[in-house]
Amino acid sequence: MDTFRELIEPHRDELRLHCYRILGSLADAEDVLQETMVAAWQGLDGFAGRSTLRTWLYRIATNRCLNALRAGRRRPAEPLPPFDPPEPSRRGEVTWLEPYPDGPEASYEAKETVELAFVAALQRLPPRQAAILVLRDVLGFSTAEVAEMLDTSATAVKGALQRARATVRQRPAVTAEPPALARRFAEAFTAGDVDGLVSLLTDDAWLNMPPAPHEYHGRAAIAEFFTVFFDWCGARRFRLVPTCANAQPAFGCYLAQPGEPVAYPAGLLVLSPRDERLGAVTWFLHEGLLARFGLPSEVS
Known part of the structure; x- marks a missing residue:
């Protein structure tokens, strides 16, 4: 052995x-x-x-x-959103997609x-x-x-x-500085700044949320989703902890209830920089995901 x-x-x-x-x-x-x-x-x-x-x-x-x-294939159950989301641009089929923690194996290719x-x-x-x-x-x-x-x-x-x-055609080369884009995204997201978020997107950007099939295409559709979403959040507050997934900038997402000092896991956000902006934002909603990335179970 x-x-x-x-x-x-x-x-x-x-x-x-x-x-x-x-x-x-x-x-x-x-x-x-x-x-x-x-x-x-x-x-x-x-x-x-x-x-x-x-x-x-x-x-x-x-x-x-x-x-x-x-x-x-094992298909995860579709989560029920806690609010009434806008009609998606399409319902995605690859709902089983999960992020991959960056590690030494990524250096092979x-x-x-x-x-x-x-x-x-x-x-x-x-x-x-x-x-x-x-x-x-x-x-x-x-x-x-x-x-x-x-x-x-x-x-x-x-x-x-x-x-x-x-x-599977080759994707456009990344020409942006991912750390700068990621920082600006985090600032806009935690502030609930829809205009700030949309300004970081390419015209044909996608917002995906596996295992939910809802996918939003383009600035207008994504802006509509985040407007409804942040209205629902109200006094709740997000906190983001930086990490990396699939060789891309990512954040562990945590949500704190109004007046509460501790925020609890609310998924993992992975950013896809393209053409000096973000070509896609993927918000993974799988439970227990953050532990695989060595992220804490709560933040304060």
């Missing part, structure tokens, strides 16, 4: 990130990672060394992810392949296309290696990769 740990541990974090990219959910990625470790332990004697250990582990992890998706927009785009692909795109373009495995991992032909891999690339 000790020898097994010594072999496997150097790959654990990058395998977790790999599972997260394909599944979009950190909780599901953790579960599949554990299945991968068990399968690797049970199959270690049969590892013939025809490939590297890392390639062998990625084969197990990828196929476990695909098995999990074939078995049916380019920042753009960890960002929320890329992970969300992968969720909209057929699972095998998503897996092939990640294995080839993110991790750099050869066409032959990917074909062997997925028990398919090189021709099939090339075709799936071409279709996936056409769907």
Whole structure:
């Protein structure tokens, strides 16, 4: 067992990130990672060394992810808002999306392949296309290696990769200074300053709130949502604690009731800078999320 740990541990974090990219959910990625470790332990004697250990582990992890998706994705229950929100621009389908805490594993690949927009785009692909795109373009495995991992032909891999690339186009480069944008966002948000928030957005910005399906597109729609929301908040006050998620600026969000000195968790806000503004704000409403980011259970 000790020898097994010594072999496997150097790959654990990058395998977790790999599972997260394909599944979009950190909780599901953790579960599949554990299945991968068990399968690797049970199959270690049969590892013939025809490939590297890392390639062998990625084969197990990828196929476990695909098995999990074939078995049916766990969709979180839609939360009921405590106020009457405006009609959304659309109802999103990727309600299982979760943020990923920044860590050493993120240094294995380019920042753009960890960002929320890329992970969300992968969720909209057929699972095998998503897996092939990640294995080839993110991790750099050869066409032959990917074909062997997925028990398919090189021709099939090339075709799936071409279709996936056409769907997941490269995002615009970030030209803003994320710390400055994040600071201005925090000031406007905690002050309930709708005009200040909207001034930071691109014209085509999105506001998303997984696991709620409500999505708001454009400055006017987002302004309408925040106007209604801050009116509902009344004398309640927000406090934001800075962190990072998916290689992007983020805040642990806490809400204090009127007159109360202690604020309690109200989700995680992840900002997506683009074109010197914010191209998206994703407000994750999952319970228990802040603990995964090492954030406190309350702030005062």
